[in-house]
Amino acid sequence: MGILTKYIVIYKMNENKNVLINTLNSAIDVIDNNTRMKIENMMKGEKEITCENEPELYQQLKLRGYIYEKENEETEIKNRVITMDTIVKDKLKHKGFTICPTMGCNLRCTYCFESEDLHKDFSIMTEQQVEAICEYILEQKVEQEKKNPNFDKINPMQIKLFGGEPLLKCTKNVVEKILKFSALNNIRVAIITNGTTIPDYIELLEKYKKIIAIQITVDGPEKIHNQRRIKANGMGTFSEICENIELILKLGITIQFRINVDKENIYYLNELEEVIRKRGWGDNPFFIPYASPVLDFCGNMSSALKEHELYEILLEKGYYGKSDSFIKRVVSPCIGYVENFFGNNTKIKPWKTSYCEATSGGELCFAPDGLISTCLTYIGKGELSVGKFDETGVYIDEDKFELWSGRNVDRIPKCRECKFAFLCGGGCPVMALEKNGEIDCCVCSDIEKTIEKYIKHRLK
Ligand code: SF4
Ligand code: SF4
Ligand code: SF4
Structure with a gap:
């Protein structure tokens, strides 16, 4: 049975088209309303998409990394991303x-x-x-x-x-x-x-x-x-x-x-x-x-x-x-x-x-x-x-x-659970400090609505 990644966001594009984004592996796909409904049902835990009931959709979602078959596959990818980021940061230090x-x-x-x-x-x-x-x-x-x-x-x-x-x-x-x-x-x-x-x-x-x-x-x-x-x-x-x-x-x-x-x-x-x-x-x-x-x-x-x-x-x-x-x-x-x-x-x-x-x-x-x-x-x-x-x-x-250079979405508890994490980066640390007194107590950025505006005005 497949496991749906938590790093899924969906935006409406027009009457029958939606943009599906895997925010962990950066896959971007266009799906119709019917497919959107099936994915959202699975997200809510209402109905699974399986290789038996939806063989074609299941394979597509698996191929694009929305569905995993191994329990720790998503964590492994996430850890790889964080490790790569640390290497790049060291080069840019x-x-x-x-x-x-x-x-x-x-x-x-x-x-x-x-x-x-x-x-x-x-x-x-x-x-x-x-x-x-x-x-x-x-x-x-x-x-x-x-x-x-x-x-x-x-x-x-x-x-x-x-x-x-x-x-x-x-x-x-x-x-x-x-x-x-x-x-x-x-x-x-x-x-x-x-x-x-x-x-x-x-x-x-x-x-x-x-x-x-x-x-x-x-x-x-x-x-x-x-x-x-x-x-x-x-x-x-x-x-x-x-x-x-x-x-x-x-x-x-x-x-x-x-x-x-x-x-x-x-x-x-x-x-x-x-x-x-x-x-x-x-x-x-x-x-x-x-x-x-x-x-x-x-x-x-x-x-x-x-x-x-x-x-x-x-x-x-x-x-x-x-x-x-x-x-x-x-x-x-x-x-x-x-x-x-x-x-x-x-x-x-x-x-x-x-x-x-x-x-x-x-x-x-x-x-x-x-x-x-x-x-x-x-x-x-x-x-x-x-x-x-x-x-x-x-x-x-x-x-x-x-304290600053090591601040990433894996260190901030709220960001660890967030589906926008790898598009957002954890929000402004100064805002976190000024509003919440703690650098790792994030104030959310405007990423969710900014993507919405991009899709509405610019995504052709
Ligand atoms: S103000 Fe916030 S977003 Fe800007 S550089 Fe400082 S910490 Fe970063
Ligand atoms: S008052 Fe502040 S923003 Fe204006 S020129 Fe001086 S440093 Fe820059
Ligand atoms: S700052 Fe907010 S929107 Fe950004 S990754 Fe953290 S929880 Fe998500």
Whole structure:
């Protein structure tokens, strides 16, 4: 007698077609209503599908891994997936390094997850601290190249400059030191800046343009952006950011143009599209607009959009998803994963055993207070650090690091029982900590409804 896997999800596609997904082995099939009913009856324990009563269906379901004949077959596959994930994580260990030269910032964005106190503190990373980080990065690079000479080509190491605002006048020496080191060692640098201080940095950016990409956020047309991304004195930043984007594009540096979207700006995106069109940015290959949801860690931001809500509005309004849509990507954990999972270009469907960069084992974030975290949300806050650094070196506390990098759907009790586990990865650990006080007490992601929206709008 066959055993039905618990990793089955079914979505309605149209009147008589349904999408059947095996979330453990990533099989995707289209079934009619009658077959759906038979499978659901078996799921409820009402009527078995057997090789006697449904020989053809039974064989199909067995072939596609929905039905097993050996009791522990499913557990064996699950264990293999987790083992493979651990091997990949080890290969990716410490590939991304986020360096915050300061936590100080000249802006006071209304939804910023960092506190105002942090933004008033303009302590700067010392040159000795930066040297220790660079030395550590180099050690990791050598170590990884020894383990796998080709790995850097597939998954290159990256440094991110973050903050606060990394490109302040007071951080210039530190930034220059990091860029010089990166250029020398062929490491790409993503600079996440609010875009207000570019003229002070233009020569430096030109000098290192071959290794740089820049992320700048604009949250809508002028009137909306200026209500959200404001200076410490309350002034808006729209026009100067737009002028600075022009300066960067003239240098031929890629701009990841980020739009943080919530209920307050989503219906003004057409006006932002008009700004982009008028300025001719849309035709510039160095200009890449993408949207991201404003994250709500504690569930009390009334303006936040869930991922499936964001996805639906962007697709319905045509801001995203068509060949001529002005938004080219949506960067958010569930939407990004679902598009990759169903995407035509994805030959091997990836499992998602852990949720994000912070649990990937790949990411280390360095703050001027000398502490290291794996998630940007906890950077500079001293909480839940995974190590420390000073002029003598970088010290990772492997037990604390394991708390993050070892967080996967097999460790979290609720996820172990969840049919979405290998598509979800266990939800955001920061949300789990903020809401439930425990990293392994998950807050469910929006994966279930995001798949529903993908199937409704995009699956042909
Ligand atoms: S620019 Fe960035 S760090 Fe500064 S207030 Fe805005 S979101 Fe926060
Ligand atoms: S822990 Fe949460 S906030 Fe941090 S990177 Fe992961 S998803 Fe983002
Ligand atoms: S976080 Fe929720 S949806 Fe995601 S795997 Fe865990 S139980 Fe399932």
